[in-house]
Amino acid sequence: MSRPDYRRTASTNLKAATSGKPLQGKLAIVTGGSRGIGAAICRNLAEKGASLVIGYTSDSSSDITAKLASSLESSHGINTLSVQADMGNPNGPAHLITTAKNHFSHPRSGKFQIDIIINNAGVAKDMPLGEITPEEFTRQYAVNVLGPILLMQAALPYLPTNRSGRIVNLSSVSSSLGFVGQTIYGGTKAALEAMTRTWARELAERATVNSVNPGPVATEMYGGTSEAFQKHLKPFIQSAPLQKVRAGIDEERFVEDADNAGGRPAYDYEIAGVVAMLCSEDSAWCTGSVVCANGGFRMST
Known part of the structure; x- marks a missing residue:
């Protein structure tokens, strides 16, 4: 049985393979991409040839995001776009996608496709049960849960239609280990894992959808x-x-x-390596999974 061509022509696939850049020609969106795990993911995907939309939230991240983007462009010959968008604001995810479309659409055909989405942006604050406030609950769930939902909704028209897309959600061992003080944070990550399984079914003809669950990084x-x-x-x-x-x-x-x-x-690049693996063509038969990215910290997932 011949192997189907999910995205690119045979000649493009051959070019990517021989260049050592398996993600050449792909466009990846990474939220929370300015620092930490997000920045490490951007570096890994850029090394593999993917162009990047690097999402960040605060004014204080503007300079480091610009420096990261410039470095990746000069080192790997890719295109980047830095977009300030608050994933906790209902308008933030749509703004990120619209800005990316305006920048990366083909100048003549208008074609725009998002190949990879990394839902990495997140916030955390540990609080004992008796001290939890509605305001903190809303803040964490808005960024960690509603943000990825709204981003995926905005991206839906631009996902591939042939299963070549790759969605990776950054969860945590906190989703299942019941750490003291993490009623809210652990709950948001458990919700993200549940969403991963639902999206894997709903988007089955368009993309694989997986989570990774880091421990301490x-x-x-x-x-x-x-x-x-x-x-x-x-x-x-x-x-x-x-x-x-x-x-x-x-x-x-x-x-x-x-x-x-x-x-x-963990070092941030160790998490990025697992994420990048799930963005590869070789991961095409893996979807709806929570993949270990914690060195065995959580071995029964």
Whole structure:
């Protein structure tokens, strides 16, 4: 049985393969792409040839996003577009898609296609049950749950119609491990995983839809967690196969802190590698899954 051509012509596929850039000619949207895991995902996809729409939220991220975009363009010869859009604002997702369409549409035919969407933007704040407020509930669910829904709605007209699209949602081990203080955050990530399975069915003829579930990652968000929360994580880290530190290989700060933390967090590029794998042609038979991106921190998913 011959292998179907899901997106590109045979000559284009051959060109991408021989160039070592399997995502050449693809357009990827990455929300929360200015820093941390999002920026690492942008770097990985750019290395593989994808052009990028890098979404960011705050004015304080404008400069670092511009520098990231410029660096990726010069290093990998891709096209980038940085778009400031608040995923927690009902108008933000549609603004991002409209801006991307205006920039990347073919100048003569008007054709515009979104090949890859990474729903990475997210917010978190740990709160004990007795201190949860409607305002904080609304804030986290607006960004972490409603934001991806509205982005997907705005993107629907521009997704491929031949299963070549790739949607990856950034979940968390918090969706299933019941960490103290994460009634809201853990709930948002569980909702995102449920949405992943629903979208995998609804979009079956257009794209695969998967989630990844990082554990602790060496980002600003993890660095801002409390000492009590990190102490709570220690037994999980100690039992994770890949979170054991390796002197002379891992960053010295993690080696020095290993006794206190129980091991090391992930590096952002390790998460990005799993996400990029799910964006490849080779992942075409994987959909509706929550894929481990946590070094064995959560092994039963």
